Amino acid sequence: MVIDSTNAPVLADFWAAALEYEVEDPSALVEQLLAAGHLGAEAVVEHRGRKIFRGFAGVRHPEDPFDETSGVGHGRRLLFQEVPESKSVKNRLHIDIHSEPGGLDQLVTRLEGLGATRIQEFDKGPAGHWWLMEDPEGNEFCAA
Known part of the structure; x- marks a missing residue:
């Protein structure tokens, strides 16, 4: 990729x-x-x-x-x-980073320590719980 x-x-x-x-x-x-x-x-x-x-x-x-x-x-x-231009629109493709069971908070905290930013939390019950995040250049990814 x-x-x-x-x-x-x-x-x-x-x-x-x-x-x-x-x-x-x-x-x-x-x-x-x-x-x-x-x-x-x-x-x-x-x-x-x-x-x-x-x-x-x-x-x-x-x-x-x-x-x-x-x-x-x-x-x-x-x-x-x-590339000469910075990111300007939503990603059409993104990476998901999965935590160990019960480890989402620790994963998100670790990623923030590396320079990521939390954008929005999603809690869909049995369908899943994750955070939409951005890397240091604004590329979206999910931490689940």
Whole structure:
């Protein structure tokens, strides 16, 4: 899944923590491409001590296979790409994060600590109880 962003590395950090995923580390590939002259310095930024591709950052599930050179996951993965405009309308697709039974309050508190915002609570009795939330860039998701 690819998600538009205004700051891909920061949003990747949020979602990695929220989903308990790992931020992909493309620094070995970036170094190889720079050394071979296949990539210019303008295409690279440093984030948290790693060289990454400007405008892109990915997160992957820690148990899924991945390419050791590029860091790219071959399973459950989100890629954040920078776009010039900020989010302006409701998402057509969103992520649900599920808590352990009875753990919704703890999950919502943890997500708020990472930078998420509570928007609206839904309690549909036997059909479910969840919170509509927003990530730091305003993308909606549900905590259930």
